[in-house]
Amino acid sequence: MRAAMAAAEVGDDVYGEDPTVRALEERVADLFGKKAALFTPTGSMANLLAVRALVSPGQEVLCEAQAHIARAELGAHGAFFGVTMRTWSHPRGGVDLPAIEAMFAPDLSPFFVATKAISVECTHNFAGGRVVPLAEIESLHPLVERHDIGLHVDGARIWNAHVASGVPLADYGRACGVLTVCLSKGLGAPVGSLVLGPRRMIDEARVWRKRLGGGMRQAGVLAAAGLHALDHHVERLADDHSHARLLAEACGVDPAEVETNIVVLDVPDAAAVVAAARDAGVLVSALGERTVRLVTHLDVSRDQAEVAASVLAKALASTRPSAGGS
Numbered sequence: 001m002r003a004a005m006a007a008a009e010v011g012d013d014v015y016g017e018d019p020t021v022r023a024l025e026e027r028v029a030d031l032f033g034k035k036a037a038l039f040t041p042t043g044s045m046a047n048l049l050a051v052r053a054l055v056s057p058g059q060e061v062l063c064e065a066q067a068h069i070a071r072a073e074l075g076a077h078g079a080f081f082g083v084t085m086r087t088w089s090h091p092r093g094g095v096d097l098p099a100i101e102a103m104f105a106p107d108l109s110p111f112f113v114a115t116k117a118i119s120v121e122c123t124h125n126f127a128g129g130r131v132v133p134l135a136e137i138e139s140l141h142p143l144v145e146r147h148d149i150g151l152h153v154d155g156a157r158i159w160n161a162h163v164a165s166g167v168p169l170a171d172y173g174r175a176c177g178v179l180t181v182c183l184s185k186g187l188g189a190p191v192g193s194l195v196l197g198p199r200r201m202i203d204e205a206r207v208w209r210k211r212l213g214g215g216m217r218q219a220g221v222l223a224a225a226g227l228h229a230l231d232h233h234v235e236r237l238a239d240d241h242s243h244a245r246l247l248a249e250a251c252g253v254d255p256a257e258v259e260t261n262i263v264v265l266d267v268p269d270a271a272a273v274v275a276a277a278r279d280a281g282v283l284v285s286a287l288g289e290r291t292v293r294l295v296t297h298l299d300v301s302r303d304q305a306e307v308a309a310s311v312l313a314k315a316l317a318s319t320r321p322s323a324g325g326s
Contacts (some may be wrong), residue, residue, distance in 0.1 A: 134260030
């Protein structure tokens with residue numbers, strides 16, 4: 001990947017003159033059957049641009065309560081674009097159609113915020129990497145079409161969903177109006193995401209990318225990493241999924257419940273588990289006082305996953321309250 005970056009042909013992407021960036025944008029758009037794509041530095045920026053393309057200031061997007069756009073983007077959609085959110089709750093991050101229909105607010109009231117888009121995350125990060133079934137996403141189509149609103153899919157890990165489910169990338173593209181995908185998660189690029197959709201929306205997103213400080217010059221050195229990842233790192237995501245199931249079993253989680261590369265653990269003391277694992281050379285994340293997240297990726301080999309499984313099993317055992325304790 002680094003060799004590909006060093007050898008990349010470059011130009012000025014602010015002027016649309018970087019051939020490697022253009023090649024990446026065209027290739028990813030084609031994979032998902034979209035008219036156009038825009039390379040961005042981060043997935044959060046891609047999501048920000050995607051939602052802005054569908055929702056104007058003073059309007060709202062509906063999403064699941066643990067969605068990345070609502071929970072993990074520092075309120076950027078409201079801070080920059082005046083977009084508000086209302087959420088439904090689903091135990092596995094999926095679509096609750098009756099709840100969404102009940103929440104929907106038409107653009108007819110002098111009081112209520114108008115619903116202009118629905119967002120679905122696939123795979124769903126905080127639901128443990130769950131693949132939201134394509135049929136759940138498609139179940140939103142009658143509502144979206146009836147009210148002429150947008151449908152966004154946050155596909156930061158859509159590559160994992162594709163490998164785990166066998167659903168073609170183009171089917172995911174057809175299921176939504178605007179899609180975001182990430183190159184620096186499972187695909188292992190050092191930086192970069194893309195927002196995909198109709199050309200008019202992508203042209204407008206390019207303007208907003210510049211306004212937000214995301215204009216890049218010789219960005220082909222970054223785009224080359226993404227092209228290398230598409231060539232070499234998609235099918236191997238199945239290895240990450242296998243490693244995640246290995247970790248799950250060691251940690252007392254049913255491996256059959258682990259669909260991709262994320263395992264979420266409910267523990268009495270997340271900080272204690274993180275510290276114990278770190279002291280033994282394994283890094284995991286605390287998502288709350290009682291929640292630990294494990295993520296496998298291409299920098300973790302099978303042997304390392306087995307070591308991590310042993311370490312985590314001991315860390316969990318050592319941090320459990322003793323019998324009769326408070």
